[in-house]
Each structure stands twice: as C-alpha cells, then as structure tokens.
Amino acid sequence: MFTEQEYDVIVVGAGHAGCEAAAAAANLGSKVLLVTMNMNTIAQMSCNPAMGGVAKGQIVREIDALGGQSGIVTDKTMIQFRMLNRSKGPAMWSPRAQSDRMRFAEEWRMTLEQTPNVDFWQEAVMGLVVENDTVVGVRTQLGIEFRAKSVVLTNGTFLNGLIHIGEKNFGGGRAAERGSTGITEQLKELGFEAGRMKTGTPPRVDGRSLDYSKMEVQPGDEEPSKFSYLDTPRLTTQRPCYITYTNSEVHNILREGFEKSPMFQGRIKGLGPRYCPSVEDKINRFADKDRHQIFVEPEGWSTVEVYVNGFSSSLPEDVQYRALRKIVGFENAKMFRPGYAIEYDFFPPTQLNLTLETKRIKNLYFAGQINGTTGYEEAACQGLMAGINAHNRVHGKEPFILKRSEAYIGVLIDDLVNKGTDEPYRMFTSRAEHRILLRQDNADIRLTPLGHKLGLASEERMRRVEEKLRQTTEVLELLKNMPVEAAEVNGLLESIGSAPITEKTRAINLLRRPNVELAHLISVLPALALQLSVYQEYSLEQAIINIKYETYIEKEYQQAARFLELENFVIQGRLDYKQMPALSHEAREKLLRVQPETIGQASRISGVSPADISVLMVYLGK
Template sequence: MLTQEYDVIVVGAGHAGCEAAAAAANLGSSVLLITMNMNTIAQMSCNPAMGGVAKGQIVREVDALGGQSGIITDKTMIQFRMLNRSKGPAMWSPRAQSDRMRFAEEWRLTLEGISNVDFWQEAVTGLLVEDGTCVGVRTQLGIEFRSKTVVLTNGTFLNGLIHIGEKQFGGGRAAEKMSTGITEQLRELGFETGRMKTGTPPRVDGRSLDYSKMEEQPGDENPSRFSYLDTPQLTKQRPCYITYTNEKVHEILRTGFEKSPMFQGRIKGLGPRYCPSVEDKINRFADKDRHQIFVEPEGWSTVEVYVNGFSSSLPEDVQYNALRQIAGFENAKMFRPGYAIEYDFFPPTQLNLTLETKPVRNLYFAGQINGTTGYEEAACQGLMAGINAHQRVRDLEPFVLRRSEAYIGVLIDDLVNKGTDEPYRMFTSRAEHRILLRQDNADLRLTPLGHKLGLASDERMQRVEQKRRATADVLEYLNKKPVEPGEINGLLVELGSAPIHEKTRAVNLLRRPQVELADLQRALPELDQYLQTYGADALEQAGISVKYETYIEKEHLQAQRMGELEDLRIVGRLDYKAMPALSHEAREKLLRVQPETIGQASRISGISPADISVLMVYLGK
C-alpha cells in the first residue's frame, strides 16, 4: 500500500471526498482516501439535513448519475418533506432530516464495501508536483503516496480558525485540528487564495426543551425519497418544531456585540449571504422583532438537537442566556456553543469545467475549497471531480454537464466563469432552464449519461426506459381519450372551471390550471382504471408534460440555441491582447479564464454581446 501508485488519491472524507472516492472507484480506478479522522467520514458538520430548494434537485441528479448521497439519505432519514408544493413543479424540492450518526456510519460502510477504495488516516501537508503535474501527496509523517491524479476536498480545514467571542483557536471543525501546508505550497505554485467564513449554531439537550410552546412541523403524509432505486420506504417520522426569537433575546445578544469577532473585525472572511448568523440578522434587520428558529432532532436515538437559525460566534455565556429566552428553551441545556470558522479557499476561476486546476495538471478541487457552501453542492462537485479524475487516468473524454442539462452544470459553470467572493449556494433562480431541470426528471436527463460512463447501473437504465415508455403510453391515451360533457361538467363546476359543451379529449381538460390528473381519475372511472396500471412517476411526468408543454418547448429551443454556441469551440490559447476590438475588460477576463467555447465566453462576467461578436468574427477568419 505504501509503495503502490494509485489512479486517484482523494484528500478529505467529507461529502465531496466521499462522492469523489466512490465514483472513481466504482468506475474502476484504484483509489486512496486520506482523512485526518476515520471516525468523522461524511460528518454532517452543520445541520442534520439533505436537500432543500434547488439542493434537493442536486441530490437527485447525483443519484441519477450513479452517486451515493441519495441512497444514503434514504437509508438514514427521519423525516421527508417536498418543499414548494404550492408552486410549479420547477420549484418542488425534496428535503430530508437525517440521523446524523447513522448518515456518517452508512457512508463509511458504503465506502468500505467498495473493494477499489483504500483508506489512510493522517494529515496531508503537501503535494508532489513534477513538471507542472501532480503525482501524489506527502503526509505529516513524511510518507509519500504516489498517484496519477489527486482530488483535494479539504472543506473548512485549510488553516481553519474557530471564533467564539474573543477566543480563537486553530481547527477545521469543533474538536478537530486544522490542516496546514497545502495552501502555502499552492501559493508558491501560482494559485490565488482567499478566506471565507461560515458558522454553526449551538446544540442543545432535547430533554430540556418544552415542545408544547412550539409549532410542530411534521413530515409529508406520504413521504417520497431521493433515490430512483428501491431504497427503504420511510414508515415513521420524527417531527421538527418552529419557535421564534423575541426582543428579550435580541437585547441579550446585543450585549455581546462588543466581543463579537465579526463586528470587531477579527473575522476577515466573507460569510454566506443567505445563512447569516443570528447577531447579523438582528443587526441588519433591526426593524424585525422576531426571527424564525427551526428545532431539528439529530437522529432517532440521540437527544441532541440542532438549533437552526441561531448560528452565532458570540461569547458562549451570551449565547446561552439568549437561548433561554426563546419560547420552549427556558430550561435549555447546551451541549456546545455555536462558533464561526474561517478557512482558505481558492477562487474557482482557476479551474477548468472538469474541476481540474489550470496551474497544475491532474489536480482537482471539489467542495468548499472552491468557495461553495452546503453538503449538496460539495457532493456533486466531488462526484464530477471523481469522474473526471478517472477519465483522465483512462485517457477518456472529460465529462462536463451543460447548464441546460443539470443544476450541477449550472453550479460548475457559475464557479468557473463567474467565480465567487462569498460562499456560493445553489438556488433555482440561478438556473435559466429550471423548468427542464426538475427534481422529478433527473433520471430521464442524466441516467443515460451516467450509464454511458459506466457509473449508473443497468438496473437504473432499465428503470429509466420503463418510465419513459410508460409516460409516452399515458400521454398517448390522454390524447385519444374522448370525454363527454355529461361525464365531466359536474367536476369542472366543482373545481371552478368552465363546463364544456361538446366532446373533447382528456388532454385538453388537463391543460386547464384548475384540473389535475387525479381529478380526472376521480370523475372518469374508465380513465382511472387504465391509469392505475402505471406507476406514480409516469403519471406525474405525463401531468407535468401536458400542463407545461408550451414552457418546456420554449426552454428546449432556448437551450438548443445556447447549445449551438457551446459547440463553437475555441481551440488552443488565443492571443486576446491582439484583438483591439475587444474591450479592455474582455481581454483581461478572457486571458484569465481561457474559455473552451463561445458559449462559456458569453457567460463570463464583464463580457458583452459586442465582445462575443468580435470573437465570432475572429474565429470565422
């Protein structure tokens, strides 16, 4: 093991590292996964949940490609909810509360079950780089492991600094030491670096809370799941709860502002805009007299509770006293205080779309090292980095997803072309083709691609083909099925929809916004009898296809037009300085990013349509 040359070395065993190791190994590469602590593989460092708005779509995409996060979430979740059901299907987003300890255990067992994965517990302090190519890593003990490719997924550990009030100490996570050496070496190799900040709330003893003073938030009555495989069905669920801060809470928190590392300038890194600390919320939104707190159990058996919405780096006594003024928390016992953590990241404009770095060949970055935040964002980057590391080792075509193909494609394209100076989080609004990128059709979009790679199994592909055929059959039936006024007008009036005066096809009724497929099944026994022979997935696909047909066609056309620009490849390194018709900013940005296609160039911040026209004329010549 100490002398073997691996195909892929993955440094870090968080969500990105686990997906990278599993993907590369399942594709056939020999993988060494190096982590500082084997007992914290796939640790849920922050909230015990997977999915959410846009994030749930990412988990389903990872699953559709043949990744593991969806399967492991299904096996270990304690509650499931489909968010945004009141909105259109492009906004529906699955979210699950997980058993934090079981989630980590299941990931470790999964990795141990892959024969191509070896493990090593130790800190990596440097990379082995020869002639601009990464050929392995060096550990704290001075051991050199050699490999054809390396994937760095260091999370918040690179020179991590934890802040609680006026106290600060090195660490990558509570009770875990930071990692040093890698940032300094990469700087010497020409990489640009920066600092970011994130935070986490206190954890409390659930036995000390009075849930009768809170609003119960149950899971869905008929819970779904993330994976497209037959993962276990959730039969019982644990509720979450909602409570609120108040003026007394805010008053106590303000007493700690003079010791706040954020307000006193000790924290230099930028934190996540959409997940601010509680002190930041009451400072920025001083007009609000309360803020929502989500009380989330951390598992089936543990009494530990995650206080979502109360992230803080204030002194521990201030956190504790303020917590006990929240309804239901009057007698709360705190397991550990919240804290902020600063860490190094590398602006992702230094990456290719494969997540390989530009300054060093065969070196890949995934997760928070690229400036992202969130388990889901990390997992999908890890998956893509693991796939591309394997492809490089086998001298195969790189695997890149377009913006019109997946949220994963949107995320990586945003990072590489636009960069980020604050923790990047995925939202549905970031995807211009979100009606195409729904959570319900990730398998139809991506499993054929995963299967072609060799990552998605034959079973997955068979399920996709069966779903596609079933959906087509249902649509054909709805297009042919005649409906008489006497059969349906009673239902239409009940639903507030205009009655019909002559025979029509069922598909025309389904196009009405008030009418759902389930309504037609309720009113038309013959239709119901036919549709019951098909699965819920096919019926959902058919219903969405009919209702959003015009929008889907429009987005397909837009994606096709953008795809034409993606097909215009920029071969080699162009001398943008020699193109005086380009704006000064365009020359500067194009030189730095070195886009591979005209489409990629068009999405770089600061590149105008006029600049793209100049480029196309130049390429035409």
C-alpha cells in the same frame, strides 16, 4: 511499502465531496486512496442534519441519476421527508430530508468500505508531490509519500481553519478537530491565488430540556417520497421538527455581546454566506423585525441532541446561552456546545477548468468548499464530477462536462469557473435559466443515460428510466384518446371553479386547465381510473407535468438549442487575447485568465459583453 503502490486517484478529505469523488472514481474502475485525518468523521454532517432543499434537492437527485451515492445514503438514514414548494410549479418542487446524523456518516463509511478499489489512510496531508507542473502524489505528516496519477483536494473548512467564539479563537477545521496546514502555503508557492471565507453553525442543545408544547409542529409529508430512483426504503414513521421564534428580549441580550463579536469587531476577515447569516447579523441587518424563525431539528432517531437552525452565532458562549433561554420553549434549555464561526482558506474557482482540474497543475482537481461553495449538496456534486474526470483523465478518456441546460450541476460548475465567487456560493433555482427543464422529477431521464454511458449508472438504473419513459408515453396516449362527455365531468368542473364543457372532449384537454388535476378526473371517470391503475406514480406525474407545461417546456428546449450553438463553437488552443485590441480591456483581462473553451463559456464570463463576443467570433471566423 507505502511508496511502491501507485494509485490512479488519491482523494484528500472525506467529507461529502471526498466521499462522492472516491466512490465515483472507484466504481468506474480506478484504484483509489481516500486520505482523511479522522476515519471516525467520514461524511460528517458538520452543520445541519439535513439533505436537499430548494435547488439542493434537485442536485441530490442529479447525483443519484448519474450513479452517485448521496441520495441512497440519505434515503437509508432519513427521519423525515418533505417536498418543498408544492404550491408552486414543478420547477420549484424541491425534496428535503431530515437525516440521522450518526447513521448518515456510518452508512457512508460502510458504503465506501464495501466499494472495491477504495483504500483508506488516516493522517494529515501536508503537501503535494509535484513534478514538471504535474501532481504525482501527496506527502503526509509522517513524511510518507503516496504516489498517484491524479489527486482530488476536498479539504472543506480545514485549510488553516480558525474557530471563533466571542473573543476566543483557536485553530480547527471543525469543533474538536484540528485544522490542516501546509497545503495552502505550497499552492501559493506554485502560483495559486487563495482567499478566506467564513461560515458558522448554531449551538446544539439537549432535547429533553425543551418544551415542545409551546412550539409549532412541523411534520413530514403524509406520503413521504425519497431521493434515489432505485428501490431504497420509504419512511413509514417520521420524527417531527418544530418551529419557534426569537423575540425582542432575545435580541437585546444578543446585542449586549456585539462588542465581543468577532464579526463586528473585525477579527473575522473572511466573507460569510449571504443566505445563511448568523443570528447577530440578522438582528443587526433587519433591526425593524421583532422576531426571527427558529427551526428545532432532531439530530437522529434516538439521540436527544437538537440542532437550533436559525441561531448560528459566534458570540460569547454565555451570551448565546442566556439568549437561547429567552426563546419560547427554550426556557430551561441545556446547551451541549455553543455555536461558532470558522474561517478557512479557499481558492477562487476561476483557476479551474470545467472538469474541475486546475489550470496550473495537471491532474490536480479541487472539489467542495475549497472552491468557495457552501452546502453538502454543492460539495457532493463537485466531488462526483471531480472523481469522474480524474478517472477519465488517467485512463485516457474524454472529459465529462455537464451543460447548463442539462443539470444544476452544470450550472454550478459553469458559474464557479466563469464567474468565480467572493462569498460562499449556494445553489438556487433562480441561478438556472433552464430550470423548467431541470426539475427534480426528471433528473433520471436527463442524466442516467449519460451516467450509464460513463459506466457509473447501472443497467438496472437504465432499465428503470426506459420503463418510466415507456409508461409516460402510454399514459399520454391514453389521455389524448380518452373521450369525456359533458355529463360526466360538468358537476366536477363547477365544484372546482372551472368552466363546464358544452361538447365531448378528450381528457388531455381538461388536464391542460391549471385547476384540473388527474385525481379530479379519476374520481368521476371509473374507466380512466381503471386504465391508469397499472402505471407507476412517477410515470403519471411525469405525464401530467408534460401536459400542463408543454408550451413552456418547448420554449425552454428551443432556447437551450440556441445556446447550444454557442457552446458547440469551440475555441481551439490557448489564444493571446492581448493581441485583439478591438476587445474591451476588461474582456481581454478576463478572457486571458479564464481561457474559455467555447464561445458559450466566454459569453458567461463577468465583464465580457455581447459586443466583445461579436469581436471574438469575427476574429475566430478569420
């Protein structure tokens, strides 16, 4: 029975990457089998109960714009929303939602169960079925072979996972869940290079045992927004988070456990995330600081479980407990479970094409932490792209690759494939050279037409984008033509520290001033307020951003166009770079390994200099 049905796509693992991969391929029309070791932990939030954040929020918006599901699921299950970095320019604005952990996982499972073309199987996958350097299925622990035209591996932290708490360690892919064996060993035999990485998580505590009156309240936004561009629900009530701090007493107790720390004693070999260090790493590296911030985050609407963000640790459980109780507000804290570190296998992503298909084995795709990334959002967007490309591959369609100037998703995949990573890769706005173009507010404008062309973004999404563009254009025209007399606005301008005008001008000219907002003009120009009242908030915001950053946006487009010339210079076939002696030794080595598809991709490979690119272009010109 099991070997008779052939699937288009088999997805191994049902974390954030696996869920997006399965949903994307199925919604495009592929017959999909999602294999997971535990159907009760589909889309489990293994670490913090939150989606989005700096650069990560932009990725969730991009997933949504393309027709993915993460934004919708988050909107339906969040308990708090905040737009980070509002005091900075719009390129830095980043949406973040606190989620109900249990409802998030449940909503994802219901979404997949209601998606036609998705079948499920609960069991461990022990290996791949490979014929003639092409994957043709998977083999489970029971010895069942499921055949498929393509396979997407999204194994997260489960490949030979090893959990560390003090001097104790045991196999596991997550707390109370066993790890996965067999796949790494087979891939190595097939010629893949593997490595080890490490991540960690903090203890969970009983919120009933905390004294919140001693902490700082961190409420959500007064007018909470959301992630999806569709009509998902907006929050009307929110749960607050809280902020407290470690202190010297906490640090001293933690230091007592250093001799039993698996990280400091060398028992952990994998490299951890630089930007999310454990609390023991923080007090060791930043010994001059007498306190560190702790974010106290509820895990849901109803549960009393609390996530202690900022206190990730792999120290012995008794040390964690004693140190926790010295934090202000945690004097009587009861621990549900201690924090731990986990080591797991990953495969350097330079072994992938930009479609996330492996170079060694055809029709095999990797997505998520198996590629060396960290974070739900980074995993989800890779799953989406792998699912799209697996579907396209088996149906004879063109690969779907996003450019660096089109999306943060494009930046992430380009970085991974061309530069690789030797530590868990996390997205930041600083990684994107075109970040003024890649804002969270315009992800739909950038990507929904592409998703619609693929067949993943619905007609409704496309209509919404067209309406947004229409309204934005009309608002810009209105502001360009709206006359403003000095007497109408000079009082306002003086009150906000802006120079008064001496002659009639247009509303758009005033809005180009950095300290003049649309709300200011609406408050003193009733005619303007009336005319703008018919437009949606998102169209007004889009118009104002275009006005205030017009020059910068135009420069970014020009720069992106120059980069595009290199991107469009395709390298035909597989070149033998060893036969190009004018290239540096390092360039020959890196180009041979990566086999870039364009000159633009070649130029971003670490170790390939501008001089090497010039040599390569001369060679290709011949």
